[in-house]
Amino acid sequence: MNLTSDTCPDGADMRMIVELVWGHQLAEYRFGxxxxxRPERFTLAVELARAWGVLGHVRVVEPRSATGDxxxxxxxxxxxxxxxxxSDHPGKAxxxxxxxxxxxxxxxxxxxxxxxxTGATIEALEAVISGRATRSxxxxxxxxxxxxxxxxxxxxxxxxxxxxECAIRAHEGLRVAYVDIxxxxxxxxxxxxxxxxxxxxxxxxxxxxxxxxxxxxxxxxGSGPGAGLAVNVPLEPYxxxxxxxxxxxxxxxxxxxxxxxxxxxxxxxxxSHEGDPLTHLGxxxxxxxxxxxxxxxxxxDVCAGRLAATGGGGYQPFTAVPVMWARALAVIADAPVPDxxxxxxxxxxxxxxxxxxxxxx
Numbered sequence: 608m609n610l611t612s613d614t615c616p617d618g619a620d621m622r623m624i625v626e627l628v629w630g631h632q633l634a635e636y637r638f639g640x641x642x643x644x645r646p647e648r649f650t651l652a653v654e655l656a657r658a659w660g661v662l663g664h665v666r667v668v669e670p671r672s673a674t675g676d677x678x679x680x681x682x683x684x685x686x687x688x689x690x691x692x693x694s695d696h697p698g699k700a701x702x703x704x705x706x707x708x709x710x711x712x713x714x715x716x717x718x719x720x721x722x723x724x725t726g727a728t729i730e731a732l733e734a735v736i737s738g739r740a741t742r743s744x745x746x747x748x749x750x751x752x753x754x755x756x757x758x759x760x761x762x763x764x765x766x767x768x769x770x771x772e773c774a775i776r777a778h779e780g781l782r783v784a785y786v787d788i789x790x791x792x793x794x795x796x797x798x799x800x801x802x803x804x805x806x807x808x809x810x811x812x813x814x815x816x817x818x819x820x821x822x823x824x825x826x827x828x829g830s831g832p833g834a835g836l837a838v839n840v841p842l843e844p845y846x847x848x849x850x851x852x853x854x855x856x857x858x859x860x861x862x863x864x865x866x867x868x869x870x871x872x873x874x875x876x877x878x879s880h881e882g883d884p885l886t887h888l889g890x891x892x893x894x895x896x897x898x899x900x901x902x903x904x905x906x907x908d909v910c911a912g913r914l915a916a917t918g919g920g921g922y923q924p925f926t927a928v929p930v931m932w933a934r935a936l937a938v939i940a941d942a943p944v945p946d947x948x949x950x951x952x953x954x955x956x957x958x959x960x961x962x963x964x965x966x967x968x
Contacts, residue, residue, distance in 0.1 A: 608780035610736070610869050610911065623912070625940040626740040627665045628727040629653055633747040636720040638712055643885060644761045647959045648877070648924035649746035652932035658949035659933060664942035666740070670727035670747075672719065673769060677729065680772040681765055681799055683756045687718075690763060694718040705757035721763035724748055728766035729773050732915040736774055736781070736870055742903070742914045742939045746932050749874045749919030751793040752820060759795065760819060767874060767917060768799040771806060774870070784868035784910075785809065786859060788851065788898055789876025789919040790886040792823030796874075797837050804832030807866040811854045813879075813888055814841035838862045844887035848894025851879065855901050864909055871906045875899060876919025877931040885922045892931055899935045914939070925956050 634646035656662055678687055689704045693713035700706050700713035707713070714720075724747050731743040751767055752760030767785060775781050785800075787793035787810040800806035815821040829837040840854040863871070877883075879890040890898075899916075906914035916939060921928035937944040 608778055608782065608869050610738075610913070623742070623941065624740045625665045626668050626731065626734045626743040627653070627662070627936065628668050628670050628731045628734075628743060628745040630669045633670055633723060633727060635716060636724050636747065637714070638761070639714060642712070643922045645924040646747070648921050648928040649918050649932060651925065651929035651956065651959055652746050652936070654955060655929050655933040655949070655952070656936050658952065658955075659937070659944055661933065661937045661940060661942045661944065664940040665936070668730060668734070670723055670745070671730060672722040673725035673729055673764070673766075677769055677773055678722065678725065678764060680776065681755060681769045682753075686756045690721065691718045705754075705759050706763075711758040711761055711763065717763060721750075724750065725764045725766040725769050728770040728915075728917055731917070732770040732774050732870070732872055733777070735913040735915050736778055741912045742906075742916070744916045744936055744939055746918040746936070748917030749789065749876060751787060751789065751874055751919060752791070752795045754795050754798060760791065762795065765795045765799065767872060768796045770915075771796075771800070771872060775805060781805065781870070782866065782868045783807070784863045784866055784871045785874070786863065786871060786902060787811070787874040787876070787919070788879065789874055790878040790883065790888050791819060791876070791920055792839065792841070793874060794820045794822045800833060801829055801837055802831040802833045804836065806833075807836045807838065807862065807868065809838040809859045809862060811840045811851060811859065812842065813846070813886055814843060816841075817844050818886060836866065842888065845889045847881065847889030848891055848897065851890055851894060851898055852901065855898060860901070860905050863905060868910055870910055870913040870915065871902065873902050873914060873916040874919045875916050875932070875935055877921030877928045878919070880921070880923065880927045880931065882927055883922055885920075892927065892934070895931050896934050896938060899938045903938060925960055
């Protein structure tokens with residue numbers, strides 16, 4: 608598929624438009640007290656971006672919910688039915704279909720919350736493919752562990768895989784590169800497209816020898832038409848900025864260039880940070896932002912700047928993660944970001960800590 612950049616009548620490039628797909632209802636994806644995945648990691652990121660003036664450089668778009676037909680492009684009917692049932696009867700969760708009292712517990716409204724996160728990523732990707740925007744960001748997305756028939760690793764519906772499949776169905780011949788820099792291997796997305804020739808999946812992550820989900824070896828690289836299109840760079844514990852950037856420069860970027868996609872969907876998980884409580888990597892905030900810069904440059908090089916991005920993992924919801932994603936949005940929007948935190952930010956964070964049932968984690 609050959610997509611072309613929009614241009615002004617005189618041949619000059621049109622002003623770049625960046626969309627933030629955002630609404631407070633995305634925070635309804637909440638597993639409850641004590642669970643490490645808290646929506647404050649992205650709600651605070653948006654608040655910080657607002658305080659820094661970054662939202663003045665983007666167009667905010669309300670999220671929509673994915674339809675049943677869209678979800679069914681990736682997930683089985685039996686699994687979707689189970690999610691719907693447990694949305695009304697969360698107490699009936701027994702671990703089947705990956706939904707229970709462990710990593711991914713059921714909660715009231717589960718289906719609606721997960722469908723909305725998925726619809727937001729569908730909108731973010733469609734925005735850049737259609738030409739409505741050059742770049743986009745859904746900080747609530749990136750649920751890359753969900754599989755066709757079961758939940759996994761805090762992920763119910765795989766918004767990235769559903770968005771990619773929707774885009775390919777809507778745009779004949781579309782080629783998509785999915786690049787995942789989360790500390791955990793993007794196993795769910797890889798599994799959906801493992802034998803496909805129209806999607807490249809690339810994941811830089813902590814080695815599965817040490818970290819969930821235990822997959823993502825270099826030797827598992829696709830099959831059939833997808834042979835060679837599942838690119839994995841497993842890193843040893845305590846790998847940091849230099850190792851992440853080297854993985855992008857030496858492995859991921861060349862693979863994406865050779866694949867020549869029409870668009871890049873990037874999963875910007877923030878759990879590679881050196882202080883994350885669930886992982887063992889050593890990436891700093893500046894190192895993470897350098898990776899985001901590199902992905903933006905890669906999109907400029909290979910697909911006329913078309914880049915859609917999501918959030919992902921990140922389990923320091925009141926400290927590192929909001930800073931990482933607010934600054935990532937600034938990079939995506941070509942907006943300046945002050946080095947200093949805005950006045951009164953500590954009070955904003957403290958209110959967020961205490962806003963839901965006295966949770967202070």
